[in-house]
Amino acid sequence: MKKILIIDDDPNIRSFYREFLEENGFTVIEAENGFEGVKIFREESPNLILLDINMPEKSGLDILKEIKKRNDKVPIFLLTAHEDYKRDFSALYADEYFVKNKNPEIILKRINKYLES
Numbered sequence: 001m002k003k004i005l006i007i008d009d010d011p012n013i014r015s016f017y018r019e020f021l022e023e024n025g026f027t028v029i030e031a032e033n034g035f036e037g038v039k040i041f042r043e044e045s046p047n048l049i050l051l052d053i054n055m056p057e058k059s060g061l062d063i064l065k066e067i068k069k070r071n072d073k074v075p076i077f078l079l080t081a082h083e084d085y086k087r088d089f090s091a092l093y094a095d096e097y098f099v100k101n102k103n104p105e106i107i108l109k110r111i112n113k114y115l116e117s
Contacts, residue, residue, distance in 0.1 A: 004111070009052060016104075034057060034063040046074065
């Protein structure tokens, strides 16, 4: 079973995605902050990461850079609450970028595409 790590400081967002992804056959691990997320990433070796951009203490962009230095093969999907947050995330090595709770079916299709290859 494929393993997805969700790193987000909002417990409601983590719960939303955990339930949705588990219903669709994935094992889900959660981290409530960046420090915990990096630690879990090292211990669990997830197949894909959903990562909040705006978090206290350690930003999602810092976490992205740190994880990609360790393993540039793991797909990382950035999540944001800001629909108008436009930025070229490919320069930061993010694989995808989504607005939280917009349409989880679209995220699921992208997850399946990345994990099939």
